Amino acid sequence: MTHNRELRLTIPSMPTSDGAGVKLRRSLGQRAVDALRLDPFLMLDEFYSDNPDDYLAGFPPHPHRGFETVTYMLDGHMQHQDHLGNTGDLGPGGVQWMTAGRGVIHSEMPQQREGRMRGFxxxxxxxxxxxxxPADYRDIPAESIPELELDGARIRVIAGRIALEGQAAAGAVNAEPDSMATDPVYLDVHLEANAELVLPLPESHNAFVYPYEGELDVAGQFLRQQAVGILGEGEAVSLRAGEAGARLLLLAGRPIGEPVAQYGPFVMNTREEIEQAVADYRDGRLTDAPA
Structure with a gap:
């Protein structure tokens, strides 16, 4: 018998700004405290505006160390540039997956003067x-992301592997099992009106749901839009859309189980490592290749 995960905790997103003043909503990671994280996830932001004043300033060059950033675009056009010489044009449906590792300095700047900018x-x-x-960067265009078409549902498989109703797909990021330490699952799920779907999830992984359109019932409990729903233990999650349908992100990852020390864009295990990261950035050593 399949053990479905229950909705354990809800974290509503809160309005904030980042970069040079980009307006967004933050759910996971509102503050650098463990209660608002879900190992291995540190933060989830949603940016969504039709007003250019809310996004034109973008995210000028800034550093990262010790984690990965994943940007998923729904609408609009953003350009990534980094100290390694990578340039990525992120359009609707595209993903950029960046592993900061030892250190990266990059920018993410809008390539439009008007219209909607929306993504995560x-x-x-x-x-x-x-x-x-060493730092790494992958630019994944929309056409490279596999999709499953089911009765009443469509699933974009950004990361992870899924098999359902005789169909199977592996995301462009970690198609091979255990190719990444956290073995992430990242799905964008579109449900038609009143559609029901049971999605399998690795039992070893922590998982959460983030509905960004419509109404969503998770294991018999209503989950409001723009709120993270942290799931309990189990091997699957049961979803049901409301009268207007629903669109949601479903994310899961293998927990790391290590201490987390964070100072802004640096995420390490100890305070001493954070102090070293700050000193390395100040002294121009953050992106040095390891000896």
């Missing part, structure tokens, strides 16, 4: 053994 940024922690590895 997720931060995923790295285990201590990988925090100082």
């Amino acid at each position: 940024q997720l931060w995923i922690n790295l285990p201590g053994a990988e925090k100082m590895k």
Whole structure:
């Protein structure tokens, strides 16, 4: 018998700003405290505006160390540039997956003067053994993301592997099992009106749901829009859309189980490592290749 996960905790998103003043909503990671994290996830932001004043300033060059950032665009056009010489044009349906590792300095700047800018940024922690590895960047266009078409549902598989109703797909990021320490699952699920769906999840993983459109019932409990619903233990999650349908993110990851020390864009295991990251950035050593 399948053990479905229950809705254990709800974290409503709160309005804030980041970068040079981009307006967004933050759910996970509102403050750098463990109660508002879900190992291995550190932060989830949703940016959504039709007003250019809310996003034009963008995210000028800034540093990261010790974790991964995942930007998923629904509407609009953003350009990534980093100290390694990578340039990525992020359009509707596209993803950029950046492993900061030892250190990266990058920017994310809007490439439009008007219209809607909408998407998400997720931060995923790295285990201590990988925090100082070389930085890496992957630009994943929309057409490279596989989709499953089911009765009343469509699933975009950004990361992870899913098999359902005789169909199977592996995300473009971690198609091979255990190719990443956290073995992340990242699904964008579209449900038609009153559609029901039971999605399998690895029992070893922590997981959460984030509905961004419509009404959603999770295991018999209503979950409001723009709120993280942290799931309990189990091997699947039961979802049901309301009269207007629903769109949601479903994310899961293998927990790391290590201490987290965070100071802004630096996420390490100890305060001493944070102090070293700050000193390295100040002295121009953050992005040095390891000896």
